[in-house]
Amino acid sequence: MSVSPPDYLVLEHVRKEFGSFVALGDVSLSVRAGELLCFLGPSGCGKTTLLRIIAGLETQSAGRIIQGGRDISLLPPMKRDYGIVFQSYALFPNLTIAQNVAYGLVNRRVPRAERDRRVAELLTLVGLPDSGPKYPAQLSGGQQQRIAIARAIATSPGLMLLDEPLSALDARVRVRLRGEIRSLQQRLAVTTILVTHDQEEALTMADRIVVMNHGAIEQVGTPFEVYRNPATPFVADFVGKTNLLPAAGAGEGRVRIGDQRFACEFDGAFAKRTDLKVFFRPEDVQVRGVGGETPNSAAAVVQGLEFLGSYSRLTLRLNGIDQALIADLSVNDLAEFRVKPGDTLRVAVPVDRLRVFAAGPE
Amino acid sequence: MATTPEPAFGTALPGASSLVGRIRAPRLRNHWSDRIGIALLVLAGAGLAVFFLAPLVTILLKALQDRSGAWVGFANFTTYFQTPALAQSIWNSLWVSVMVTAIVIPLAFLFAYALTRSCIRGKALLRNIAMVPILAPSLLAAISFIFWFGNQGIAKALLGDAQIYGAKGIVLSLCFATFPHALMILVTALSLTDARLYEAAYALGTPRWRRFLTITLPGAKYGLISAAMVVFTYALSDFGIPKVIGGNFNMLATDIFKLVIGQQDFGKGAVVGILLLAPVAITYAVDTWVQRRQSALLTARSVPYVPKPSRGFDWLMSAYCWLVAALMLAMIGMAVFASFVKFWPYDFTMSLNHYRMGLVEAGIFEAYVNSVTLAAFCATFGAAFVFGAAYLLEKTRGAEGWRPFVRLLAVLPMGVPGMVLGLGYIFFFVQESNPLHFLYGTMAILVVNTIVHYYTSSHLTAVTALKQIDNEFEAVSQSLRVPFWVTFHRVTVPVCLPALLEISRYLFVNAMTTVSAVVFLYSPKTTLASVAIVNLDEAGDIGAASAMATLIVVTSALVCVAYYFLQTWLDRRTQAWRQS
Incomplete structure (x- = not known):
């Protein structure tokens, strides 16, 4: 620099x-x-x-x-x-x-x-x-x-x-x-x-x-x-497309979103708070190489699919989470995994891509 | 380095608001060019204060004084109301004005409806004919009626035993004089409607009468109120018509004149002035409120209404419009015709006697020259002042406390009848202790008075034009360090030239035709054409009076044509940048 x-x-x-x-x-x-x-x-x-x-x-x-x-x-x-x-x-x-x-x-x-x-x-x-x-x-x-x-x-x-x-x-x-x-x-x-x-x-x-x-x-x-x-x-x-989900602290390095638990890096003070928000970008959601043992992975039902040219935007629903998620998939991923509405898909979000906020007055 | 926003309470910032107490917010220093703008604005405001506010205040003071100038409280009011003939005038003025309003508004509405909602031919021609009374002093209608139905009128027999002099003549003449004023407002109001409302109603199978009741009338509501206010005010405060055709029928406007000029009773004259100011002030307030509501109706995305041909309806509308136009032409035409008649009603050969002997040889032609001079001064200096002041108000900065006051002074003159303004002028400038007393009896005072009298409409035209140009021109100029007057003359004036011409034309025509305010202010050397008509009529020389009226109409008309060509020429010259 x-x-x-x-x-x-x-x-x-x-x-x-x-x-x-x-x-x-x-x-x-x-x-x-x-x-x-x-x-x-x-x-x-x-x-x-x-x-x-x-x-x-x-x-x-x-x-x-x-x-x-x-x-x-x-x-x-x-x-x-x-x-x-x-x-x-x-x-x-x-x-x-x-x-x-x-x-x-x-x-x-x-x-x-x-x-x-x-x-x-x-x-x-x-x-x-x-x-x-x-x-x-x-x-x-x-x-x-x-x-x-x-x-x-x-x-x-x-x-x-x-x-x-x-x-x-x-x-x-x-x-x-x-x-x-x-x-x-x-x-x-x-x-x-x-x-x-x-x-x-x-x-x-x-x-x-x-x-x-x-x-x-x-x-x-x-x-x-x-x-x-x-x-x-x-x-x-405000900047970019975002998944912003209500969450609660579930001990050191873990948050609970709905009924699911995810690992992430955050301030220790958040561990016991219940008014947290978890943030990740749609492009942070991965499908390639995700298996049952991949950290922060879950089964998701594809609810909707919006074609946007070079990529497509999926609306996903995860077990035990009320709010739907959005995920962006490249044309290649889409072709390879043959995603269509109604399918079930295993998705993951890398630990370092999750960010946790204390929910403000918003 | 994100800053966490924290409330500024308790911080030691100079000028920040705190719980302890408010410190005055900082103000930018003024650039020297800003100071010039402020000085000019203060000057313009001071001018309006001296030439509009001060005369009005003088009326209030005079109403509380007796002839010798001693304070008498409300004694003038008490004696006024105890004089039955005078108190009767209030009633007369009111019912005549209500009646004129009740007649003119439906007639003008129908005419405006035909112009905007039917497919009749010759709309432009019809509209121009209906506008003709604006080019003449109001009393032209009264003179024409005397030639038609007066004691020696050619159609007197139609009236039977009845007399045209008095209330009948006043009401009829006022109807003609006010018609174009109502028409202008109503045409605008009816043009504002969004065509899609009609399409929606049509799609829902709504019959014509129901579309009229649910869309047309509500849409024109504010226009109707506004037009009614204008007509009522005009009728209430007009002087020329009751003076010429009123006979023994007294109205407030003629009372003022009699009391002040005839009897030199300033106290009672002032009382009448205040009485006249009250209803006008109310209607004016209503109208201002209405105007504000009206503008909210306009949306940029409205689709203009385009009428569809409908045989029977168009035929009916056409018949009505041409009937009105024929009446207008009969009215104007009679005055023109009579001005060429050798010796009414005995010798109908055409001659220029009234012009040659009645005006030129009688030394009254000078009044016409004076009127043109007055009109020329108003059209140039008046338009420049009005536009300059509006620019300073709208586009410069500084003197924020003073601006609302100047703005108020600019919009109030519309609410003051000419007779009252003239009365205020005479009271204010006749005092020898007044340093401006030297203006009394000069052309200058007539010019200033006329500009003030017609200030508001001109001001609003200027403001509308100024609001249409980009507000950031001044900001850009400042960032480029160009003082405001450079932008004013290089950009603002060229862009607003059409509005400037419109103001100039408006002031010219009104200066030619006005009677009410200036009737108090002319001196033997500055008699005006419109005032000369009143005097000629009073002297019984109605032929010469109609000749003078004809001169005024022709002059106004020619000037309007000249302005029209000027505008066309300008449009062509500036076409390159106006649009592409």
Whole structure:
């Protein structure tokens, strides 16, 4: 592991209330220079509010914001240093693409020739070199959003804020633009915050993800950490498909789910608790090479089978467990085991794939 | 480094809310460009306070003073109600307004229904004919009725022994004058219905009358209430019509004028002003409530209703609409016709005598020039002010405590009848101690008064247009460090130009036609065309009065056509970016 870069943006105990509603409760966070940090959470979790506070479009009720060593907590947006991109693109409809991109340059008295050169360079950078004389309405949604990004980075801001930039686009364009934004961000090495409710977007684009819920941070981590080792049941449930089963401690290293017992690694303090939740991913369920002696294995009845292309999702019912489980099987596994609804199948979940939480208020 | 969220209670954060006591939430510093915006907004609000609020407050004060200016409590009110002729006016005003509302709303509803729910031909033409009264001062209808049914009217025989002067004439004239106002609202209300409701009802085998009762009427409910309020308010506060055709029939609006201008009894005039303000304020409050409910009915996913041909029904609707249109044309046409008649009712040869001798040589043509000047000022400075203030209100930040006040001042003028506003102006600006006294009797005061009088509709048009453009334009501009006025002139104004034109046209036409507020404020040098009609009529020169009315109608119509072409030209020029 290399040494992590210095913190570029630091939030200290940021709080936001709207009347008696607490939109953000004491959020502290640091964003490293050059990374793409993603705020992920369901609508109303406070992620957009937090972004708007960083932009100075909302004012925090308490707390400090430090950008590049400078306290910007009370600075108006015009004194801060960022470029912003909105879901709605917010391109000026009556100005040409070139005029849109040059909008911030004009005011900084950049000489005309240099301005034109910079606009051409930016348009090439976002892959639309010939769009200069067109109007926004003449471009597709994805193209407009690329122009919005070009406009935001035209003045070379220290921070790029992306507020659900892909949510208004259709699925195909979204996937393509995801990669383009990411590679652009890495090439420019600009510190970037991306707000999204789309976990796939967060997992594919971010260096680190901040999972938020009810105005609080649930977990901060790399996409891999957040997916593999969710810190809370909420994160486990929100990011990716999940089996989350109620369980009780059954002595050291064992939990009881319904009438079945499973081995797992957990905090000793959980041994006697009855309000636990066990978490594992559908792809953690194994069928290949599972026999009667395989640890954590059980017989399962296939209730349903959903074909999803490269893999299929089974709905399984285990003896003595009320809640159905889901398991993802590759096309190969499916062909080999000839699974069809009504069949009985022996399945197992490796010990190190089970994670145990104390059930929260969820 | 996941942070565990903990309640901030008891933490030593500066500014955090704690159990001990609330510390004021931090506020962002203002950029100097924000400060300019705030200063302009404060200025706009102050302007509205001085030119709208202060005159109204003066009325309240005057109502409590006697002629010498001594405080007399409610004495003016007591003597007012003890004067039977005056108290009678309240009753007169009320029943006339109720009657006009009861007649106009069904008629306008049927017309709107025909325009939106039938397949009749010439809808655009019918609609434009029905809108014509808006281009004329309200009293044009009264003048036409005098030519039709007055003492020397060509159709007087139809009335038998009855007289057109008085309540009858007032009600009839008001019906014409208010019809387009009701029609506009009802057409909008009926256009809002979702076609899928009808398809669902149709699929369930619902008969036509039941679809009407269960879908059409409930859908247009708020429109109906709103239209009724507008018509009632208009009838209650109109001055021109009762003045011209009222004879001895007294109404509140004419009483104000008589008391203040005729008898110089400011105290009692103020009492009438307050009386007039009360019912109007109530209807206004109801209407505001209704408007709020109405907007909730609109959903973006509604499917517009497309009427299907139905022979008998379409024929019936067509007959009705053309009958109404014919009546409208007969009304307008009579005033125009009479303005060219040499000597009514003795010599019906056509001549320009009323224009040449009655207006130009009598030195009254200047009033027309004044009206056009006034209208031009309102259409330019007025539209710019209204739009600028609306922009500052909607799109800038800072001075959060001041904004609701300015917003209130922007929407209240609609609830104040012109006569009351004019009365307030005269009370407020006539005082020599007032530093703004120098405005009294100038064109400037007429301009300001007219802008304030028609402020609310213009303001709402501007706000609607501004709300339609992306709210993040300002945020983006700030992130690019572009001050708001650059975005205002480079983006907001070009994008909102259609609305700006609409405001400008609205102010122009209303400035041309208004009588009520300005009747108190003109000086010999600033007489207006619409006021000149009242004076000519009073002097018995009804031919010249109709000539002046015709000039106003023609001017308004030409200006509307000009705006239409301007709009078309603009659409063509901006087509490249408006859509693709």
